[in-house]
Amino acid sequence: MENLSFEFEGGAKPLPVGAPYVVVGIVASSNLEVLAERKDLGGKCRFEIATAAANFSDAWKAVLIDFMDRSKPRDVLFSINDFSAIPPVVSLRLDQALEQLSCS
Amino acid sequence: MSDKHAIRNRKLAKVRQAFGEGKVIATERTVELLETVIEPGNRIILEGDNQKQGDFLAAQLARMNPTKVYGLKLCVSSVGLPEHLDLFENGLATELDFAYAAPQAARLASMVMKGTVKIGDVHTYVELYSRYFAELRPDVVCLVANETDKEGNLYTGPNTEETPPLAESAAFGGAIVIVQANKIVDRVRRVDIPGAWVDFVVESPKPFHLEPLFTRDPALITELRILMAMIAMKGIYAKYHPKVLNHGIGFNTAAIELLLPTYGAELGLKGKACTHWALNPHPTMIPAIESGFVEAISCFGGEVGMENYVASRPDVFALGRDGSLRSNRFFAQMVGHHADMFIGATLQIDSQAHSSTFTAERLVGYGGAPNLGSENRSRRHRSEAFLKAGAEAHDGEPMPQGRKLVVQIVETFQSAGKPTFVERLDAWDAMDKAGFSTPPVMIYGNDVSHIVTEEGVANLLLCRTPEEREQAVRGVAGFTPVGLKRDRRMVEKLRDRGAIQRAEDLGIRKSDASRDRLAARSVHDLVRWSDGRYQPPSRFRNW
Numbered sequence A: 001m002e003n004l005s006f007e008f009e010g011g012a013k014p015l016p017v018g019a020p021y022v023v024v025g026i027v028a029s030s031n032l033e034v035l036a037e038r039k040d041l042g043g044k045c046r047f048e049i050a051t052a053a054a055n056f057s058d059a060w061k062a063v064l065i066d067f068m069d070r071s072k073p074r075d076v077l078f079s080i081n082d083f084s085a086i087p088p089v090v091s092l093r094l095d096q097a098l099e100q101l102s103c104s
Numbered sequence B: 001m002s003d004k005h006a007i008r009n010r011k012l013a014k015v016r017q018a019f020g021e022g023k024v025i026a027t028e029r030t031v032e033l034l035e036t037v038i039e040p041g042n043r044i045i046l047e048g049d050n051q052k053q054g055d056f057l058a059a060q061l062a063r064m065n066p067t068k069v070y071g072l073k074l075c076v077s078s079v080g081l082p083e084h085l086d087l088f089e090n091g092l093a094t095e096l097d098f099a100y101a102a103p104q105a106a107r108l109a110s111m112v113m114k115g116t117v118k119i120g121d122v123h124t125y126v127e128l129y130s131r132y133f134a135e136l137r138p139d140v141v142c143l144v145a146n147e148t149d150k151e152g153n154l155y156t157g158p159n160t161e162e163t164p165p166l167a168e169s170a171a172f173g174g175a176i177v178i179v180q181a182n183k184i185v186d187r188v189r190r191v192d193i194p195g196a197w198v199d200f201v202v203e204s205p206k207p208f209h210l211e212p213l214f215t216r217d218p219a220l221i222t223e224l225r226i227l228m229a230m231i232a233m234k235g236i237y238a239k240y241h242p243k244v245l246n247h248g249i250g251f252n253t254a255a256i257e258l259l260l261p262t263y264g265a266e267l268g269l270k271g272k273a274c275t276h277w278a279l280n281p282h283p284t285m286i287p288a289i290e291s292g293f294v295e296a297i298s299c300f301g302g303e304v305g306m307e308n309y310v311a312s313r314p315d316v317f318a319l320g321r322d323g324s325l326r327s328n329r330f331f332a333q334m335v336g337h338h339a340d341m342f343i344g345a346t347l348q349i350d351s352q353a354h355s356s357t358f359t360a361e362r363l364v365g366y367g368g369a370p371n372l373g374s375e376n377r378s379r380r381h382r383s384e385a386f387l388k389a390g391a392e393a394h395d396g397e398p399m400p401q402g403r404k405l406v407v408q409i410v411e412t413f414q415s416a417g418k419p420t421f422v423e424r425l426d427a428w429d430a431m432d433k434a435g436f437s438t439p440p441v442m443i444y445g446n447d448v449s450h451i452v453t454e455e456g457v458a459n460l461l462l463c464r465t466p467e468e469r470e471q472a473v474r475g476v477a478g479f480t481p482v483g484l485k486r487d488r489r490m491v492e493k494l495r496d497r498g499a500i501q502r503a504e505d506l507g508i509r510k511s512d513a514s515r516d517r518l519a520a521r522s523v524h525d526l527v528r529w530s531d532g533r534y535q536p537p538s539r540f541r542n543w
Helices: A057-071 A087-101 B004-019 B027-037 B055-062 B082-089 B102-114 B125-131 B163-171 B223-240 B251-266 B283-290 B307-311 B329-337 B384-393 B427-434 B466-475 B488-496 B523-529
Strands: A002-009 A021-025 A031-038 A044-051 A076-083 B043-046 B072-078 B093-100 B118-122 B140-148 B176-184 B200-203 B244-247 B276-278 B296-298 B341-344 B405-409 B450-453 B456-459
Touching (some): A002 A057, A031 A087, A057 A087, A087 B223, B004 B027, B027 B055, B027 B200, B043 B055, B055 B082, B055 B140, B055 B176, B082 B102, B125 B329, B163 B176, B223 B341, B223 B456, B283 B523, B466 B488
Parallel strands (some): A044 A076, B043 B140, B140 B176, B176 B200, B244 B276, B244 B341, B276 B296, B341 B405, B405 B450
Antiparallel strands (some): B450 B456
């Protein structure tokens, strides 16, 4: 078990109006659960990760940077419970969470 | 030059002396028969591919006396049984030619290292069958049938598979033909192989082994696979409209099969694409067939549990007048070879898009993948997909040409977190350890037209230099070491040109990659789609 925390500068555009929070995915082997909530973080995004697989900090950082580059959200707190998901599954869940947060 | 026909006649006379007249040999005298017709150094073809296996004759061959019979050259398409390798350990055989060995891949690798097995070569199916008519002409051929009569007329059931080319190479090449049949009957249901081609038949104590290799449980299809399937369908199927195609056996293509009635219908594919297939009777094809997507399927073999369903769709499957499927591996391979598209998965892909499933520890072979998954430079007939792909591949060249679509659909990581994309294929180590003179590559990079991953689709037809091809591969390799080494600027340029398309470039929402889209979400759903005509083997039943 390892807890990780990352913070990134967000994009310029605020999210479209929509749900205050969403949950996608499940905590099951090779999967993860993402809670995405709107929160005033001064334009930043924060990722709070609890993961079953230790020592993958660099991989998480690469996946999150890629996600921020791709979608440029701002003012979202992502709380993640991970059960050893591979990077593409993490990317998929983050994209799904943001899509669902952005549509009402 | 030895006259094979003269040798054959001499052997037949020996059998007549020991066994009397007639083609039916008592089961318990099988080893004695084999020792009478097999001479040291003979080349033996033993029928057995990735589905049906001549298991009884394999076991009897392995029981022969190595002081009488030795130095045999064994040809078997799929080294699927321990007995195949027991022949070598027991000192009966020395040389092996094959196409596929996955079930015995690890043991084979260690026996090659120890020198117990000398590999003649590793082939594709049709390549091996073809060589039976050239340098690998057999002396004795061991076949498999469902039924035989006393004259040796054979009914090979839905799993005819590779029997015809093996039987033909023997019958006209002066070889002895011995058949294990599940049952000796007065009159066979249908004659798949004429009795005049057959010398001896034995009734096997139990039915031959048949592997349900093409059954994929829809319950195991993940959202990631659904996302990849959607990327392939929108980025390739809806763009080129491949009408004649072959799917591999993996879960990624099973996902596509189960999305045809839903997402495929939304994309307008019905009647425009995926109408004719080179494919086994995949249970996951049932919803697409029942939804009217499919006009015809040419089968390599049968599939356990699909017999009644297949028999109920004579409009789609090739049936004999007895009402059961007639498959033919050679012909189905040819259908796939001349098709508009191949799509399948692999274990490893390098940065030039070469792919392989070999490792130093596992000599798995190729099966039919290289024939199905290769550009076909001998194809001449035209189709929408062939012309569209050709226009991309040969843009700016003075001679217009078509192009087959050869698509690799892979997750960037295999199970256990192993990256699919690698800088150096394990095939290089396999080459060194097994003593091959070239790496055993399954599909060469310049045959591949597209690579689909969770990251999107790379269109290699639009790449003009090795550097572009490399960056297109790295650009869809995700968070693997190969993907992390991508040149971000060049990848974005390729994306601007459409040589790389992400899900968002294709207008695919990640939230749409949901299991709700699958036309069937369990084996039970497939049974329901078939109205109970599909009868899955017990290991796939959990209700």
